[in-house]
Amino acid sequence: MPIAAMTIELRIENAASLKDRRQVVRSLKEKLGHGFNISIAEMDEAVTWxxxxxxxxxxxxxxDYLSGLMKQVEDATNRITNGLGAQVTELWWEFIEADGENE
Structure with missing residues (x-):
C-alpha cells in the first residue's frame, strides 16, 4: 500500500522570537490538518526562530489519489505560508511502499 511522505522547510523572516515561530508553525499545521486527510508534525527542534x-x-x-493530494497540499502550503509572512524554501515528497506484512 503506498504512503506519501512530504517534507516542508520554511523560512520565517519576521519571527523575532520563539513565540512568533510557534505561531506560524501552529497555524500552518492547523490549516493543513483541517483541510486535508493527512498527518502533520514538526520535524526539528527550534534551532533558529x-x-x-x-x-x-x-x-x-x-x-494517483496520493499524487493529487500531495499537489493540493503543496499549493495550499505555499498559499498559507505567504499569508503568514513565511515562505517555503524547499518542499519534496516521495512514495514509500508498505507491503502490509508483519515481520
Missing part, C-alpha cells in the same frame, strides 16, 4: 521543518504523511490504496 526563522526556520522550521514539517513532515506530512498520507496513506491510500491509490498512488
Amino acid at each position: 526563522q526556520s522550521a521543518t514539517l513532515g506530512v504523511v498520507a496513506i491510500s490504496r491509490s498512488r
